Amino acid sequence: MTNKKSIGGILLEIVSILCMVIILIPVVWMIAMSFKTEGQQISNTWQYFTPPYTLQNYVTIFQTSKVLTWMMNSLFVALIVTALVITISTMAAFALAKIRFRYSKFMYFFFLLGLMVPTEATIVPLFVTANRLGLIDTYLGLILPALAGSMNIIIMRAFFMGIPNDLIESATIDGANELHIFLQVILPLGRTVIVTIAIFTFIGNWNSYLWPYLAAMSEDLFTLPLGIPTFIGQYTQDKVLPMTINTIASVPIIIFFIVFEKQIVKGISLSGIKG
Amino acid sequence: MSAKRKRIWRNDLVALVFLLPFTVLYMVFTIYPVIQGLYMSLFKWGLMGKQDFIGADNYTRFLGDKFFWGALWNTTKFVLYSTPTIILMSLGLALLANRRSPLKRLYRAAYFTPNLLSVSVISFLAIYILQPYGMGFISNLLKTLGVQEEIFFLKDPQLVWVSIVGTTAWWTCGYNMMLYISALQDIPDQLYEAAAIDGASPSKQLWSITLPLLKPTTLLILLLQLIASFKVFAQIRLITNGGPGHATRPLIQYIYQAAFEKNRLGYAAAMSYALFLILVVLSLIQLKATREGDR
Numbered sequence: 375m376t377n378k379k380s381i382g383g384i385l386l387e388i389v390s391i392l393c394m395v396i397i398l399i400p401v402v403w404m405i406a407m408s409f410k411t412e413g414q415q416i417s418n419t420w421q422y423f424t425p426p427y428t429l430q431n432y433v434t435i436f437q438t439s440k441v442l443t444w445m446m447n448s449l450f451v452a453l454i455v456t457a458l459v460i461t462i463s464t465m466a467a468f469a470l471a472k473i474r475f476r477y478s479k480f481m482y483f484f485f486l487l488g489l490m491v492p493t494e495a496t497i498v499p500l501f502v503t504a505n506r507l508g509l510i511d512t513y514l515g516l517i518l519p520a521l522a523g524s525m526n527i528i529i530m531r532a533f534f535m536g537i538p539n540d541l542i543e544s545a546t547i548d549g550a551n552e553l554h555i556f557l558q559v560i561l562p563l564g565r566t567v568i569v570t571i572a573i574f575t576f577i578g579n580w581n582s583y584l585w586p587y588l589a590a591m592s593e594d595l596f597t598l599p600l601g602i603p604t605f606i607g608q609y610t611q612d613k614v615l616p617m618t619i620n621t622i623a624s625v626p627i628i629i630f631f632i633v634f635e636k637q638i639v640k641g642i643s644l645s646g647i648k649g
Numbered sequence: 650m651s652a653k654r655k656r657i658w659r660n661d662l663v664a665l666v667f668l669l670p671f672t673v674l675y676m677v678f679t680i681y682p683v684i685q686g687l688y689m690s691l692f693k694w695g696l697m698g699k700q701d702f703i704g705a706d707n708y709t710r711f712l713g714d715k716f717f718w719g720a721l722w723n724t725t726k727f728v729l730y731s732t733p734t735i736i737l738m739s740l741g742l743a744l745l746a747n748r749r750s751p752l753k754r755l756y757r758a759a760y761f762t763p764n765l766l767s768v769s770v771i772s773f774l775a776i777y778i779l780q781p782y783g784m785g786f787i788s789n790l791l792k793t794l795g796v797q798e799e800i801f802f803l804k805d806p807q808l809v810w811v812s813i814v815g816t817t818a819w820w821t822c823g824y825n826m827m828l829y830i831s832a833l834q835d836i837p838d839q840l841y842e843a844a845a846i847d848g849a850s851p852s853k854q855l856w857s858i859t860l861p862l863l864k865p866t867t868l869l870i871l872l873l874q875l876i877a878s879f880k881v882f883a884q885i886r887l888i889t890n891g892g893p894g895h896a897t898r899p900l901i902q903y904i905y906q907a908a909f910e911k912n913r914l915g916y917a918a919a920m921s922y923a924l925f926l927i928l929v930v931l932s933l934i935q936l937k938a939t940r941e942g943d944r
Contacts, residue, residue, distance in 0.1 A: 382851065383748075390745040390752070394759040397819065400774050401762060403786055418793040422786070462671040469667035475660045481668065488679045490932045494880040494901055495925040498908045498917045499686035500678065507677075522678035527671065552663050581767040583883040584901075588909070602769040603887060613777050613784075620770045627765045635758060642824060643831030 404624070407617035408432070414614075431618040440593055441622055444601035449626075451513065451586075451597060452579040455520045459575045460568060462521065467530035468556050472542060482531070488524035493585060501588050511591040519589075520579055526571050533567040534560060570641035573634055580627060598623045683925075686918045694915035707919035717920060719895055720903035727885070727899060728878040730814045735874055736867065738822045743829030744855075757830065761823035768820075772887035775816040779803055803889055806896045813885055813897060820884070821877075825870050832866035833859070872935040879927055900924055 402423070409427040416422060435441055469475070470482055493500065500519060501510070509515030537560060545555050561568070583599045590596055593604065602623055606616040631638060690707050693700040711717045746756040763771065778786040779802035788800070802812045836859065844854050882901035885891065891898030901924070908917035 386745065386748060387750060387752075390748070390750065390756050393742065393745060394756055397763060398759055400778055400786070400819070401766075403778070404770075404774055416783075416789060419786070419790045420793075422789075462674070465667045466671040469664040473660055473664045473667065475664035476657070477661075478664070481672075485675070486936075488675060489936070490929045491679050491683055492876075492880060492925070492928045494882065495921045495928060496679075496682040496686055497901075498904065498914055498921055499682040499689055501908070502689065502914065503677070503682055503685055518674060519678040521671075522674045524675060524679070552667070556667070577765070583768050587883075599767045599769040602767070602773065606773055616773055616777070620773060624766050624770055627767075628762065631758075631762070631765050639757070639761075639827060642827040 401624070404617050405621050407613055408621040410614050412612055412614045431614055432622070435615060435618050435622065439605050439619065440596070440601060441598075441605070441619055443594060444596050444598045445622070445626075447595060448580055448597040448599075451516050451520075452576050454513075454517055455579045456572050456576045458517070458521050459526060460572050463526040463530055463571070464561065464564065464568060465556070467527045467534050468560050470527070470531045471534035472537070472539075472555070472560065473552065485524040485527055488522075489528065493519070493523075497584065497588060500585075504589060510589055511595060513595070515589045516586055516595070516597070519585055520582070526575070529571065530564065530567055534564055537563050566640075569637055573637055573641055577627065577630075686921060689915050690919035690922065692915045693913075694918070695912045696909075696914065703915070707916045708922075711916065711920045711923070716895065716903060717900075717923075720898050720900045721923065723896070723898055724879060724881060724900045726810065727813065727817075727881050727897075728875060730810055731817055731878050731881075732871065732874045734814055734818045735822055735825060736870055738818050739825035739829055739870065740863070740867070742822055742826040743833060744859075746826065747830050747833045757827075760826055763820045764823040766820070768883040769887060771816060771820045772884050775812065775884075775888050776803070779812055804893055806893060809889055809893065809897055813888060816888065817881075817884060825874070828870055829863065829866055832863055836862050868938055869935075872931060872938060876928060876931050876935065879924065879931070 406423045408431055409429070410422070410431075411426060411428050412431070414421075466485075470478060470485075504510055504515050504519065509518065541559055541563075542555055545559055550558070580597075581599060582597075586597050586600055590600055593601070596604070602619055605619055689699075691702060691704060693703050742760045746753060746760055750756070766774075777784075779788075781788050781799050781801055783789050783792050785802075787802075791798070791800075800808065802808050840858050841854055844858060849857070880901065881899050882905075885897055885899050886902055889897045891902050900920070904917045904920050904924070907920065908914045
């Protein structure tokens with residue numbers, strides 16, 4: 375079957391390539407435009423992609439916009455959220471999966487309940503709550519609510535349950551307490567799921583929009599998704615600068631994907647329940 | 650006996666320590682707002698706080714608010730248009746990217762790429778691609794190819810949905826494609842080999858082996874997609890801001906505007922429960938479906 379390259383096979387190959395081109399054209403166009411001179415007349419589509427090129431737009435963006443601040447904010451918030459999510463979720467999931475205590479079932483169902491609470495439907499009271507706590511327009515206000523979803527715990531618990539109890543018992547006999555077991559047995563063996571959740575938490579928070587849109591008021595606190603629209607709002611005519619800032623916002627995450635491609639691909643299939 | 654009791658207490662205490670950090674955040678930022686929202690929905694409530702107790706007035710009022718129904722209908726339209734589009738496109742891309750091909754990995758990465766971009770980036774890309782008068786990419790391409798007609802993607806009340814759904818599909822298909830690919834890889838090769846020996850053509854194999862075995866994955870994607878689509882807000886807010894007129898304004902945007910532009914937080918909280926109800930029903934179905942799928 376393999377050596378018989380049928381016409382159908384070749385056709386499908388062409389369709390695949392066409393799909394790839396169509397899907398990537400907007401991204402390629404965005405990057406190409408970021409190297410064009412401001413105000414250049416484009417008479418046919420090829421000229422979007424052909425020289426002359428310039429780096430001037432990048433200079434302008436870095437000089438006139440707060441893009442670096444926004445990028446650092448995005449990076450800071452996404453990294454802190456990821457680190458904290460991993461810490462508190464692994465701890466809680468470990469307790470649910472491997473410590474035998476009263477109310478264990480109750481806590482599990484209590485967290486299961488949280489899967490049904492969409493932030494989108496509680497933004498108004500969440501805003502009021504955060505406001506009362508003095509969290510609006512602060513870094514903490516961007517970070518704390520992002521830690522409160524229970525999905526990660528449910529996924530991790532299921533995964534930790536699969537870690538054999540024998541390993542834990544033999545560690546206990548050797549005199550290890552729960553903290554040792556958590557750090558030396560659970561975390562190393564749960565690596566796969568932890569890395570996966572870390573990657574998705576990072577991407578999700580790097581791109582998150584709705585809550586930061588409500589909680590960040592001052593431009594110095596904006597993340598990239600908030601900063602980009604404010605910046606582009608000033609440039610309705612020429613696309614060159616908006617496309618440059620879009621490119622600047624996209625390149626880090628694309629590089630991130632290239633580096634972690636294997637884990638991301640594996641992670642998606644692993645976490646089919648993730649919404 | 651007392652040693653045993655001591656151990657139980659000790660385990661409770663240790664579990665508490667491990668659970669505490671998450672539980673506190675979960676109660677404050679996930680559970681408490683649900684209760685707070687119910688409470689707020691019974692009041693006339695401004696940004697400065699509670700004003701008057703009005704009982705169920707907020708609820709009866711939004712049930713008679715044509716803008717609420719308009720926004721809910723827009724959200725529903727988005728769900729109805731986008732769900733089948735996204736499922737079919739993801740399935741198509743998955744089948745293409747799962748074939749035996751030297752470029753397999755490249756296809757997957759390429760089809761997945763838009764998924765990585767931030768919602769702000771994809772929204773502005775859509776705006777610039779769809780601009781009329783030779784300024785946008787599509788308009789320019791049509792001019793280059795000699796088509797003179799102008800298409801107003803974001804002004805026409807029908808085309809604007811095509812634009813929004815098209816952009817969303819382009820942006821999110823890659824994720825569902827990956828789910829489909831992992832399901833495709835779980836189908837044993839022997840099934841295809843046996844079918845080939847029986848003389849089944851590749852298209853026959855697709856219809857009688859692949860598609861039936863993908864059914865659970867399709868159900869999963871369908872439910873995930875329904876839930877995600879009912880939450881639609883950011884890309885519509887950025888691409889059309891709900892326009893032209895209110896033709897595309899989704900429910901979340903109306904809730905947002907009621908709360909933070911019209912200063913009617915109680916009213917907005919009440920409306921949120923309509924969305925909440927829809928999402929709870931969908932997630933219950935999803936939970937049940939995935940549990941049955943696990944068995």
